[in-house]
Amino acid sequence: MKQTMLMEKYPIYTLEIGKDEIAHKTMDAILDYFLAKIDAHPIAQRIALFDHYAHTKALGDKGEINPEILDARDVVFCFGQKLPNPQMLAIRPRSIGVAEMADKFVISFLETPMPHANEAMEAWVKGLVAV
Structure with a gap:
């Protein structure tokens, strides 16, 4: 698992x-895997599945998809267990992105300010690798 800065921020x-x-x-098996992990977590709450590929493709000329991305x-889910101020809503909910390429899947997520959430998501993603 690699930690990087996307777009420098x-x-x-x-x-x-x-x-x-x-x-x-x-793709469906991977999504089902993540939904099961979210449902089994004592705090995480499932929100939705979002088909970013279909959405972008439906934009026609206004949408752009890297041709290497197949899906x-x-x-989308939330780990929030505290709501100390209204600004917290700006950093919630969370999502794990799954991109299918010809020979691989690329799984990514934004770092959270909650170590237990990062640890859970990192473990879920690493759990996809066949042993």
Whole structure:
């Protein structure tokens, strides 16, 4: 798992997993895996699945998709257990992005200010790698 700064301001975690290295072989299987992890977590709350690829493609000339991306979806959920001020809403909810490429899946998420949330998401993503 790699930690980087996207666009010089977004701290993200990314893991690229070859299709021959992943336990779940399809986009739907990967999404189901994450939904099960969210549902089993004592705090996390599932919100939605978002088909980013379909959305962007439907924009026609106004949308742009890297031709190497075959599918792209987000699992949207929340780890929030405190709401100390209204500004907290700006950094919630969370999502894990799954992009399918010809030979691999690229899984990514934005770092949170909550260590337990980062640890959970990192463990979930690493759990996709076939042992």
